[in-house]
Amino acid sequence: MNQLPFAFDLLPATFIPSQYDNHIKRGLSSMKGQFSEQQEYAISLEKEDTLLYEVFEIKVPEKAGELMHGITVLHPGAVGQEYFMTKGHFHEELETAEVYYCLDGEGCMVMETPEGEWAVEMLYPGRVLYVPPRWAHRSVNTGGRDLVMFFLYPANAGHDYGTIERQGFRKLVMKGEDGMQITDNPRWNPAEKVND
Numbered sequence: 348m349n350q351l352p353f354a355f356d357l358l359p360a361t362f363i364p365s366q367y368d369n370h371i372k373r374g375l376s377s378m379k380g381q382f383s384e385q386q387e388y389a390i391s392l393e394k395e396d397t398l399l400y401e402v403f404e405i406k407v408p409e410k411a412g413e414l415m416h417g418i419t420v421l422h423p424g425a426v427g428q429e430y431f432m433t434k435g436h437f438h439e440e441l442e443t444a445e446v447y448y449c450l451d452g453e454g455c456m457v458m459e460t461p462e463g464e465w466a467v468e469m470l471y472p473g474r475v476l477y478v479p480p481r482w483a484h485r486s487v488n489t490g491g492r493d494l495v496m497f498f499l500y501p502a503n504a505g506h507d508y509g510t511i512e513r514q515g516f517r518k519l520v521m522k523g524e525d526g527m528q529i530t531d532n533p534r535w536n537p538a539e540k541v542n543d
C-alpha cells in the first residue's frame with residue numbers, strides 16, 4: 348500500500364495532533380526494574396499505576412522511505428529521586444536515526460551506544476535533537492509540567508526494548524540539591540545481554 352499525502356494540525360494550546368492513529372499510554376507498571384529506587388517504585392505502584400507518558404502516533408507503512416512521526420507527552424513526577432522517564436530503546440534496525448523537536452516543558456535525552464559512548468542533551472521549547480544511528484534514547488522530564496516532543500524516524504526502524512529492560516542505561520537522571528544531576532547507574536549490567 349502506498350501512503351497518500353496527508354496533513355494535520357499541531358497547535359500550541361495542547362500540542363495534541365488533530366488526528367492520529369495510535370494513542371499509547373504507559374504507566375508505572377510498564378517500567379518494572381527500570382527505576383533505581385525499587386522499593387519506592389513498588390510502593391508507588393501498589394497505590395496506583397500512575398500514567399507516566401502518552402504517545403500520539405501517526406502511522407505510515409513500516410517500510411524504508413516512509414517516516415513515522417508523532418508526539419510524546421511525558422508527565423512530570425519522580426519515583427524517589429529519579430524523574431519520570433520513557434522506557435527507552437535501541438532501534439531494531441540499529442543504523443536508523445531519529446529527530447526530536449521539543450515543543451514544551453523541560454527535560455533531557457539520555458543516550459548511549461553498544462560501544463560504550465553516552466550523552467545527555469537538554470530539551471526545552473524550540474530545541475531540536477538529532478539521535479544518530481546506533482544510539483539508544485530515553486527522554487526524562489526534569490521540570491514541573493508536561494515535556495512535549497515531536498519525533499520523526501524511518502518507518503522501518505522498529506524498537507528493541509528488551510536490551511534496555513535487561514541492562515538499563517549507563518546513566519541516571521536524578522533530582523539533586525540544585526536541580527538535575529547525572530549519575531552512574533549502579534545496576535547497569537551489559538553482561539546480561541551477552542548471556543541472554
Ligand code: PAN
Pocket residue numbers: 373402419433434435436445484485486498500504506
Ligand atoms: C519515540 C518513542 C516515544 C516513547 O517515538 O517511542 O517517545 O518512548 P519509548 O518508545 O521508549 O516508550 C521514539 O523514539 N521512537 O522511535
Ligand code: ZN
Pocket residue numbers: 436438445484500
Ligand atoms: Zn526511537
